[in-house]
Amino acid sequence: MKKSLLFLLWIAVALVGMLAVGVVAVRRGEPINAMWLVVGAACCYALGYRFYSKFIAAKMLALDALRATPAERLENGRDYVVTSKWFVFGHHFAAIAGPGPLVGPVLAAQFGYLPGTLWVLAGAVFAGCVQDFVILLFSVRRDGKSLTEMAKTEIGRVGGFVAYAAVMSILVILLAVAALIVVNALKASPWGTFTIAMTIPIALLMGVYLRRIRPGRVLEVSVVGFILVMLAIWGGQWVSEHPPVAGIFTLTAPALALLIIVYGFAASAMPVWLLLAPRDYLSTFVKLGTIALLGVGIVVLHPTLHMPALTRFVDGTGPVFAGKIFPFAFITIACGAISGFHSLISSGTTPKLIARETETRIVGYGAMMAESAVAVMAIIAACVMQPGVYFAINSPAGIVGQAPAAAAATISGWGFPVTAADMQALAHAVGEQTLYNRTGGAPAFAVGMASIFSNSLGGQALMALWYHFAIMFEALFILTVLDAGTRVARFMLQDALAHVYKPLGRTSWYPSILATSALVVAAWGYFLWQGVKDPLGGINSLWPLFGISNQLLATVALCVATTIIVKMHRTKYVLVTLTPLAWLVAITFTASWHKVFDPSPRIGFLAQARQLAAGPTTSETARLIFNNRLDAVVTGILVVMVALVLLESTRQWLEILRGKKESRLSESPFVMTRIAEEGQG
């Protein structure tokens, strides 16, 4: 009886899901309610988790609850700690959820809500969740080895080197893009700049409180920090309304870029307890709370999506970024569908906390599903705005013009009506001087989120406060990615430099700390500066570069996973990783080809360099030409490296399958778990 009821329940979930996704996919010409997206996503995740992840766990991976995990065998109370699955889930989700699932879907909304939604749902269920799950399990079976170590032992030295190079490149580009998003969100915004500036003394205060006054009381100090940040948002309004003070915090993009570069260097070189750790706690606190609040807000308010399912920009002429749906929608949305960076977390801290192999399913597959749900919320936040407003915020001045009337006329001419008066009224409502040309996705997301929040709580009177709360929320954890990422890159660089001169590898030797911090900050600072000075807004060239490098890292992770599956003699299930791998190779290699060689100057780096060389020469021209050529070279190098890993992996699969090579796994030997024995009584 119970079994047949369950069967009927799952049939009902499948039917409801089919109906919801069907409405999202087929409805044209009239706005749809956001709840169709929410219900469709919930059903897809439920079915994906119940059936697909269970199939992978049982058939392909053969998860073994009796096999002791490294957390149990190597438990030392420090990094190897047996931890409850829900706690590991929280840890893992807090580490993988960054600005990507918020910003990518907002940018891709220029194609309409449909392409992004379908990619986020299918990409997560069949690719992203699978990658996170299998890499986590394979790392657990190898004592918590990192992706680069697994690539080296399973694919060979080329795999290890490429994984290392890909990680370094992705970090540098990611940090530059993250910083650029903050710059674009805060330029000419005294309210936002003041609030974010205040988070630095607040974090320092939290650091001193934790270290000297109430050691270890992190939750308590995070609550205190949160209250202070809310006061800073409130104070920001006062600052913006008093011109003498507002002038101090009204900064240009280059000035903000320089300040962020200095901040990144300081955060990397300063003791971790003073700034980095408290900021991390504060941003995690705000991040988890706000994501939960946004989810509740969307369900309670169930707003209407004003963006059409598909816009005219599917032809590749979009103002937010240039390029057609294939491949550009799939590299623009990475973190909500599949992100190579997650494989670093899945093979980092998380595998050392897992108590049982069977828990890798909820942590690996489940946490990525939660991240994908965040991306669906971002799509909703972007699409509740009137399309004209969305394009006015996200289009660079180089495309729509600098003057409000000209920009509004250009956007209205595309079929998305908006007037300069509408934009002025909206800017006034959110407490900003202007909302034009705020590229990067963060301001558009903040407007959407503020509209959802203010309609649920406080009405239009609180719109400005909610907008700046959203900006603070995004900038806070983007800056956390920036300082944590700079530090991680510094450690990786120190590791590599230790082969040249041993003291350079010492993480406590200050000359090395300062030199490597400066090198890392200079690398991402260069790309940031390039983005700030780019007449097309920077995001047009940097976000695709970031998407390509992130997805190339996912390609490396799936190469490692497929190689291990072949070595495990589970070849009949190899399509589980081979299909997303083939898709990623198709999108990343096609996108890279377009970004380097496309004849359109808005897409191809080399075409843009040629156009600049043929045009009038200014003091900036030579540098812009060099930057475009540099971006082309970086893209080319990344693709060639990943192609090498792909070739090396394919050679291994063929040799093993033809019986020419012995398949040797580097798993830790089986040890019977004590936890299961005790559990079994």
Added chain:
Amino acid sequence: MNRLRKILWTLLAALREIFDEAAYQRFLQRASLASSPQAYAEFLREQERISTRPRCC
């Protein structure tokens, strides 16, 4: 009611884990120390040695 209490307890415990409070308690237990600024400084040094805390994009 009991179920709600259990959910709230799990949520709080998960937050304590995410925010490293649980890790600090384990450190104090392992090192047989009482909580103090010195003990917390030592805990932070150990944390920095074993984990670089990457945060995803």
